[in-house]
Amino acid sequence: MxxxxxxxxxxxxxxxxxxxxxxxxxxxxxxxxxxxxxxxxxxxxxxxxxxxxxxxxxxxxxxxxxxxxxxxxxxxxxxxxxxxxxxxxxxxxKESIDNWEERLESEEDRATQFRQDEEMQLLSMAMDRLPEDKREILLLSKFQEKKYKEIGDILGCSEGAVKVKVFRALQELKEVYQHLEKHL
Amino acid sequence: MERERIENLIIKFNNGKLSAEEQRALELLIESGQVDIESLSIGVLDKKITELSYPTPTEDLDDRFYQMLALQKREIKSSFSWKNFFSWNQLSPKLAFASIALVLGMGIGYIIKPNEKPGTEIQALSQQVNDLKEMMMLSLLEKESATERLRAVSLTSEMSEASAKVTNALLKTLNSDDNVNVRLAALEALLPYIKESSVREELIRSIAKQESPLVQVALAELMAQIQEKSSVKELEKIIQSERTPDEVKNRIKESIKILS
The missing domain is CATH 1.10.1740.10 (RNA polymerase sigma factor, region 2, helix turn helix motif)
Structure with missing residues (x-):
């Protein structure tokens, strides 16, 4: 302590x-x-x-x-x-499909650098492809240790609203993850 | 029933078969806390995010941070300005402190100041004057001239405090001075010291030593006035004396009457 x-x-x-x-x-x-x-x-x-x-x-x-x-x-x-x-x-x-490829390449370099396993590399890449607000809520959830009430204080919304935002972000993350899994 | 509906929704969600309406219903359940994200299939993904590792900052960040901190500390130290000094926020605690210090100082000064009003120097001076008067009185009493001796006796009234030396000199004058007026003046000068037992005793003894009827009557009246009963014996001796005039005897008898 x-x-x-x-x-x-x-x-x-x-x-x-x-x-x-x-x-x-x-x-x-x-x-x-x-x-x-x-x-x-x-x-x-x-x-x-x-x-x-x-x-x-x-x-x-x-x-x-x-x-x-x-x-x-x-x-x-x-x-x-x-x-x-x-x-x-x-x-x-700008969040566009055009720069995805460029970001994928740099992500591959970093993946080697940090020696994460394939699954985690994919997750990291999927995170990068999320819209900014969704990526932000998932990162806040990670670094605020899922304290949704506190995240609500940061974002200016209720605890319940934060949970729904996290839920939607995770749904989209899953879609992107699955998409990457198929194409890589 | 409700529990079953929720479980159905969760199963449908995990299989990716939720309608838009069901999606909204599930979101409401999540918002109200009836369904936890962890209990859904995507909860695994959420858990994996917490395990994602990120690179750590270089030492360069530490250097830059501590440089900034040092700079800020220096700026705070050197940020004195007259404008700030006179701003109410800055000035009010200073004024409050100064007022408290002033009141405290006055209080302490009042407590520790000397009690004598004229101050020690003035007191010493008046003591010196008193001593001088005493010396002058004692030397004047030795003079041949009765007037001078009367002046000497009257000097005692100007003294703030007469010493034993002075009262003894006055008693001696009362008992042995040739001049009746001087003796009477000495008796009058002794009145302020009548409360002293030694002075009273001497006055009683003095009764027998007096030959002047004026002094005898004055002493008898004084004894009656101060209710000095032990003086009766001495007063009776005067009455018994053949040399004492009748008028004086009568006056003394009156005094004895008051005393007895």
Whole structure:
């Protein structure tokens, strides 16, 4: 068990003890990086985005009241950072069949790099082909450990609505997965 | 019945045979928590997502983060500005602190201040003046001139506090001064110290030493006034003396009457 909870650490940061943000960074750099990687598949960009999240946490630390979960607040910021990035570079991220092939090739390289088994490679590729909102909800579910209520807080909807969103995303993921299975 | 309907929906979903209407019904069940995603076939996929591994960030991210943190800390330290200093948010705690410190300081000052109103220096000065008057009085009492000795006696009324030396000198004057007026003045000057038992005792003894009828009557009246019963014996001696005029005897008798 952590000696200091996330919230306690963040409240210290809010009070001016900025060094405590280092502890939160160590705790959450990997999940955040994973979330961004799932969304962008660009390692260099992911580091920028993680850095950006922590910069915003510092900048808006006075807004943290300690009432909700720090992790939820952090992913809320992460989601905004991701959206801002995509808004700025919209032309690069058109979801079209045309760039699927290109992404497949790069995915194959990465698959070898991480030595995942074939099934997991396929799942990872299927995730990449999901529309952004569906990919996002599945990644939030993964990194928020299926805490649907907290995800609801991030997305601004009810726990039940989150469950339905996850359900629909999984349905589409299954379709894409099966499609890839047939064609690869 | 309801349970059966739900199970049918789940089986149909797992076999990929749901109609649009049934899909909506299943979604409602998921939303209300009656059906868990884990209980459906796609729950396996959901579980697999949690097992998906992603690459980890490089040390470069650590370097950049800690550089940013150090920069922010420096900016906070050097972010002093007069505008901020005088902003109400910044100023109000400072003002509150200053007010509390001022009130506390005044309180402590009031508690620890010396009790003497004139201050120690003034007190020392007045003591010196008193000592001077005392010396002057004692030396004046030695003078041959009765006027000078009267001045000496009257000086005691100006003294804030007479020492034992002064009262002894006054008693000596009362008992042995040649001049009756000086003796009477000495008696009057001793009145403020009448509460002192030693002074009272000396006054009683002094009765026998007096020859002047004026002083004798004054002493008798004083004894009656202060209800000094132990003086009766001495007063009776004066009455018994043949040298005492009748008028004086009568006055003394009156005093004894009051005392007895």
């Amino acid at each position: 952590d000696a200091l909870t996330d919230n306690a650490l963040m409240l210290k940061v809010k009070d001016g003890d900025l060094d405590k943000l280092g502890l939160l960074f160590e705790r959450y750099k990997k999940p955040l990086y994973g979330f961004f990687y799932g969304m962008t598949k660009d390692q260099e960009l992911c580091e920028d985005l993680v850095q950006n999240v922590f910069f915003r946490i510092l900048k808006y630390r006075y807004l943290f009241r300690g009432e909700g979960d720090f992790k939820t607040w952090m992913f809320h910021i992460a989601r905004n950072v991701n959206h801002d990035h995509f808004r700025k570079t919209k032309w690069k991220h």
